[in-house]
Amino acid sequence: MTVHGRYTGVLADSPVFDTPYNALPGVDRDSFVRTNIPVWAATADLDAAASGAAIGVRIWLARGDVVTNLAFTSGATAAANLSHWWHALYDPDGLLLAQTADQAAAGWAAATTKRLPLSKPVKAARAGWYIAATMTAAATVQTLAGAAPLAATAGVHTGSKPAGVTFGAGLTAAAPAVTGAQAAAAKVPLVVVS
Template sequence: MTVHGRYTGVLADSPAFDDPFNALPGVDRDAAFVRTNIPVWAASADLAAPASGVAIGARIWLARGDLVTNLAFTSGDTAGVTYTHWWHALYDPDGKLLAQTADQAAAGWAADTTKRLALAKPVPIKSAGWYIAATMSAAATVQTLTGAAPLASTATVHIGSKAAGFTFGAGLGAAAPAATGAQTTAAKVPLVVVS
């Protein structure tokens, strides 16, 4: 027992301060870095797919000192069909590309399947903030995604707030754009797991 109770590490590093950003039951947050943008229990919707070649982004809180190496999204009840390109990417809070996974090209993505992909390079987080995790599929049929479908889809739920989920780009291919550019607010927030 310490003056901080049962936690024996540096108090400022306690995973207790990460809630609700690590809402994954069974994950030992002292042993593995992992964050989610929404609690896994809130991912109760099968989100309509964006158009082919359009990226969908979700804001996720990352803390200074985090090291992001992987992004994971989970498909919903509809599998993708005839892919030409698909990838995940991490953007900074201003929408500038930090890293992308390899283009998965024609590889399939079945229904109800999590695709955890490694970024081309690990991204050290130098300042805390609301980063953007995105995924894009160019396919004859784009897979749906598991996530939350909030009724309040606008970015103005509070003065200065930004949309939790949005789409960007058009006709995207093998490479993620260097910046998100214009973000179209969407009433859908895909579940993303960062590790």
Template sequence: MTLLGTFRGNPRNDLGYLNTVGRPDPDVVFHRANLPRVGLDDVAALTSGVMTSVPIYLADGDTISNLTFISAGTAAGTPTNAFVALYSGAGALLAQSADQLTAAWAADTAKTIALASSVKISRSGIYYAAISVTASTVPTLVGTVGAKPVLTGEGNLAQTSGSSLTGTAPATIATPAFKRTVPLVLAT
């Protein structure tokens, strides 16, 4: 047995596919992502007035000012409210955006939304990036499909919480429910 357990390969080679998640070059724009940029598709990740949140790993020293979600084949139809928010690993609200109100969101469009205040990460770990859109037709998002947790302690790759939400994020992620569709989010 070695430091790597029974694994005998080169970890850099074995984990190379994950490079699509991180920055290709440290001198390029900083960002963190919850999914690699491969194998993504058009997913129905949103329900009007319900918050969808996904875990995202953030490192000590990161400063997060914006969250970006990408619409897929369906645009938002008659939006009335929308927000993004960043939550701690325990589900406590750290920052949210202003209410986006009736701002249009076309199909196949990245939407970068600023948080009301930047969040300086003081402890590396899992945080939650959240989005809620209230509209007659919510946009589909670029993302993937994830399996329900089966092991003790395993978390959801996406979850929903709240109902009848408008432009204000809840103070906590209360009673999260498993969601099969997992949207891609970029934190910058």
């Protein structure tokens, strides 16, 4: 134990506001990895959004964090007859920062993590709750590993926002430039940014 508790580095770099910071056992705490929920909390097999709609989750990024990859993990159901799918990163206001290449008809098997590089690295201009999203257009959309809160609404505190949202309809190869209206979802897929 140190004067700063369990954190032994420079106090200004403390992960105190980055909870859960790096909730991946075995991964060096000093490497840049962020998760929106601890990996052990991803105990639900979540229905993803409808085909052609995106599902997004809020993830805390500190100012200066550089994101190059997004990873989502499928649950027990594989995607089938895919036409488009991708991951994307949005700023706290819902503006698109970057997306991965459209994976088109490439498969996404059950219980498989798909870690994809963004089209360009994104440096967080400010600390905040960014939105990491994934979208699949397919006859069968894969389920996602994550957490299933009891309620979809925010309201746990004045001004709070839902941890999971859906947005868009009829999406194909390109992520929308803005999320637009976000519908609260009682599902929070695990996302890992690196």
